[in-house]
Amino acid sequence: MPSQDSVPRNGVGGSGRPGTVGWPGPLRHFVDQLDELRSADVPDMEQVGRLLVELAADEEFFAPLIAQIPSAAPGSRWLVRPERGPRLVLVHRPDGVMGYTHSHRCWVGIAPVRGVETHQRWDAVCHQDGRADLRLADERAMHHGDVATLVPPRDVHNHGHVAGTGPSPYSLILLGDDMLLFDREEYDPEQGTWQALAPGDPGRADR
Numbered sequence: 001m002p003s004q005d006s007v008p009r010n011g012v013g014g015s016g017r018p019g020t021v022g023w024p025g026p027l028r029h030f031v032d033q034l035d036e037l038r039s040a041d042v043p044d045m046e047q048v049g050r051l052l053v054e055l056a057a058d059e060e061f062f063a064p065l066i067a068q069i070p071s072a073a074p075g076s077r078w079l080v081r082p083e084r085g086p087r088l089v090l091v092h093r094p095d096g097v098m099g100y101t102h103s104h105r106c107w108v109g110i111a112p113v114r115g116v117e118t119h120q121r122w123d124a125v126c127h128q129d130g131r132a133d134l135r136l137a138d139e140r141a142m143h144h145g146d147v148a149t150l151v152p153p154r155d156v157h158n159h160g161h162v163a164g165t166g167p168s169p170y171s172l173i174l175l176g177d178d179m180l181l182f183d184r185e186e187y188d189p190e191q192g193t194w195q196a197l198a199p200g201d202p203g204r205a206d207r
C-alpha cells in the first residue's frame with residue numbers, strides 16, 4: 001500500500017461519497033455494485049474480486065491515469081477515498097521493486113490493470129521477542145484479468161514487481177476500510193522478524 005496522497009481525499013473529480021454525482025462513470029458503477037455486495041454482513045470476496053477485474057478491464061478509463069504515473073518511480077493515485085469503508089487506489093511499482101510484507105486488519109483486493117504484479121501471501125505467527133514464523137502460502141505472477149483477495153486474519157502479503165516477469169505493474173488495490181486506523185504488523189521474511197505498526201504508520205514503502 002502506498003503512503004502518498006496526492007489527490008483529493010474523496011476521489012477523482014473531488015465530489016466524493018456519499019454522493020457520487022460527477023464521478024467518472026466506471027468508478028460510479030463500481031461503487032454502486034460494491035455497495036450492493038456489502039449489504040451482506042460479510043462481503044462475498046469472490047464477487048468483490050469479479051467487480052475489481054471488471055473495472056481493471058476498462059483500458060480507456062485507466063490509460064490517461066496510468067500516463068500520469070511515470071514508469072521509472074513508484075506512484076499511486078487514489079480513486080475512491082471516503083472517511084470510512086471501501087477505498088480504491090491505483091498503484092505502480094517500477095522494475096524490480098517489491099513492497100514490504102504487511103497486514104491490513106481489513107479485507108483487500110488486488111487486480112492488475114497493466115503489467116505483471118507478483119503477489120505473495122504469508123501465514124505469519126508473531127513472537128513477543130520480535131521473531132516471526134513466516135510461511136509462504138501463495139505466490140502468483142498476476143496479469144490483467146487476475147485478482148487476489150485477502151480477509152483477516154489471513155491478510156499478510158507483499159506485492160510488487162519481480163525482474164524478468166514482464167512489464168512493471170499498474171494495479172488496483174481495493175481496501176475494505178482505512179487500514180491506517182488499525183494496529184498492524186510489518187514483517188521481514190528474510191530475517192524472520194516483525195514489528196508493530198501503530199495506527200497512522202504506513203510502514204516502509206518498498207524493499
Ligand SMILES: [Fe+2]
Nearest residue numbers: 001102104157
Ligand atoms: Fe497490502
